[in-house]
Amino acid sequence: MTRDRLRLAVPNKGRLLEPTLELLRAAGLVFEDHDRSLVARVRNHPLDILFVRTNDVIEFVRDGVADLGVTGDDLLAEKMIELPRIRSLGYGRCRLAAAVPTDALPQGLDDLAGKRIATAHPNATRRFFDQRGTAVEIIALSGAVEVAPRLGLAEAIVDLVSTGSTLVMNGLRPIGDILESEAVLVGGSDPEGATHERVMAIDAMLAAVIAARDRKYLMMNAAVGRLPALEELLPGLASPSVIPLAHGGMIAIHSVVDADAIWGLLPRLRAAGATGILVLPIEKLVP
Ligand code: AMP
Numbered sequence: 691m692t693r694d695r696l697r698l699a700v701p702n703k704g705r706l707l708e709p710t711l712e713l714l715r716a717a718g719l720v721f722e723d724h725d726r727s728l729v730a731r732v733r734n735h736p737l738d739i740l741f742v743r744t745n746d747v748i749e750f751v752r753d754g755v756a757d758l759g760v761t762g763d764d765l766l767a768e769k770m771i772e773l774p775r776i777r778s779l780g781y782g783r784c785r786l787a788a789a790v791p792t793d794a795l796p797q798g799l800d801d802l803a804g805k806r807i808a809t810a811h812p813n814a815t816r817r818f819f820d821q822r823g824t825a826v827e828i829i830a831l832s833g834a835v836e837v838a839p840r841l842g843l844a845e846a847i848v849d850l851v852s853t854g855s856t857l858v859m860n861g862l863r864p865i866g867d868i869l870e871s872e873a874v875l876v877g878g879s880d881p882e883g884a885t886h887e888r889v890m891a892i893d894a895m896l897a898a899v900i901a902a903r904d905r906k907y908l909m910m911n912a913a914v915g916r917l918p919a920l921e922e923l924l925p926g927l928a929s930p931s932v933i934p935l936a937h938g939g940m941i942a943i944h945s946v947v948d949a950d951a952i953w954g955l956l957p958r959l960r961a962a963g964a965t966g967i968l969v970l971p972i973e974k975l976v977p
Contacts, residue, residue, distance in 0.1 A: 695736045696888050699756035702728075702741035706873050709781040710760050714739070716973075717895040737892065748773060748876065757878055757885050758892060763871035764850060767814040773876040776893050780900050782873035784852040786811055789862040791839050794846075799866035802826050802846050808838030809848035811868075818868045836860040898974035906952055907970040908945050916963035917941065923958055946972065 700710045702724065714721070721730040721739060730739040740756055748769050751759040758776070764786055766773065788807065790796045796805070803824050809815045812830035819826045829844050836856060838844045848868055851857060857864060875896060877889050912920055917932065920943055924930050930945035943964070947955060952969055959967060 697756040699750040699759040701744035776875040779873040786868040806844040808844035902972040902975040909968040910964035919962040
């Protein structure tokens with residue numbers, strides 16, 4: 691179906707809502723809060739944002755009601771619906787992990803052979819153990835999975851874990867991962883389709899923000915003779931920019947570096963002769 695305005699389906703509450711809104715706004719999209727409405731009209735781009743239940747995003751995209759959607763890898767795996775994954779979004783990270791009561795015997799996933807596993811992800815769990823050739827009994831629940839062992843409903847659970855503190859609070863111990871998940875942008879399956887180019891344009895906007903999040907812009911001054919040593923420390927996107935300064939023999943060096951590397955890098959840059967080092971956030975980055 692061809693529409694004037696693209697539609698992006700996003701979760702209307704829950705863990706993926708806030709980081710999704712933050713990403714869309716950081717990409718420069720301007721829209722009203724969704725509080726009272728299902729649809730938010732983006733004012734500066736031909737895009738409507740549909741706020742739907744986390745669990746329904748995939749169906750909205752599959753059925754063509756939305757051209758794009760934000761969901762989780764875990765939900766894609768569970769629904770067994772093949773939708774093109776356009777891009778991982780870098781938030782909503784968690785893993786689907788198997789856990790047993792702290793004092794139970796199983797140490798690894800293969801020790802679950804013949805056991806009952808309670809989970810709200812029965813399809814992903816069944817497929818995982820089938821592929822492994824480990825026979826287990828799946829008890830499908832829609833919530834409160836972590837209390838199943840205590841109630842005598844199952845010997846183990848498979849549930850989403852990010853920090854692991856919920857498991858600990860429920861007297862459970864993780865013994866292995868079924869899959870890793872993060873938020874993902876999914877889109878219509880037709881690269882020849884009428885909306886394809888516009889879908890890719892939205893993806894490019896989000897990609898520029900995501901790429902910028904992991905990087906910092908680094909500026910420093912140095913005597914020109916220090917350049918080779920400093921350049922060695924700065925892998926960056928390409929070669930650093932080197933700008934002559936007004937006064938004798940000094941240069942400014944600008945470079946883009948991994949955010950995680952900054953704290954390790956600063957003392958080494960200082961030691962190699964850099965002064966006046968500035969670290970700046972990057973708003974958008976198109977490599
Ligand atoms: P919601 O139930 O609406 O909060 O959204 C659940 C989705 O958030 C899951 O399907 C995952 O993709 C993602 N997620 C990220 N971390 C966690 C976590 N620790 N527990 C549950 N869901 C998580």
